[in-house]
Amino acid sequence: MATLLWENSLEKYLTKELQAVSLSMFRKNFIGIFHGSLSAKTAEGKFIINKRESIFDKLNKSDLIELYSKKDYRWNLASIDADIHLGIYQNISEAKYIAYTMPPFTTAYTLKHEKIIPKDYFAYTKIGEILVYDPGDFDDWYERAEVEVYRYFQTHNTNLMVIKGYGVISFDRDLIQMVKKIAILENSCKLLNLSIS
Helix, strand or coil, rough: CCCHHHHHHHHHHHHHEEEEEEEHHHHCCEEECCCCCCEEEEEEHHHHHHEECEEEHHHHHHHEEEEEEECCCHHHHHHCCCHHHHHHHHHHHCCCEEEECCHHHHHHHHHHEEECCCHHHHHHHCCEEEEEEEECHHHHHHHHHHHHHHHHHHHHHCCCCEEEECCEEEEEHHHHHHHHHHHHHHHHHHHHHHHHH
């Protein structure tokens, strides 16, 4: 009984955290209507993630679904990114929260650059230089992404993966720190884009 109460209170807490952050990220245009994904690990082999039809400016409990590593009917309702999130949770122990975002200045910058070399103080000191990952053919990206993403994180010692023409996949132990890094990256790419113009 005590375990069930603890699990319910943890799920409630994580739901509230994801709701608050999703609205902020929506307002910054990092995620959109039916576009993007947020998740939180609830236990080993379990995580909550937004459903496919979620609207992030008013995310509520019914927009989130708990998934187990063993796939069942709930996976049909979950975000298209659920497999990517599962791959990260299964292979990277530090991952407590995961987001897929498409910040416009960062994504635009990836179309013509292979690296992001910050010229502003905060990005230079907080995130440093970032390689832009080229996913190649988009036709089969979702078939490859689950493995390619977690392997990238394992081999590059980073928790931000910037993907050419696709966006940013990130993870962290702390939700606010994860969102802060995405915001710093986006602001840096905005400055880089404006300085080129």
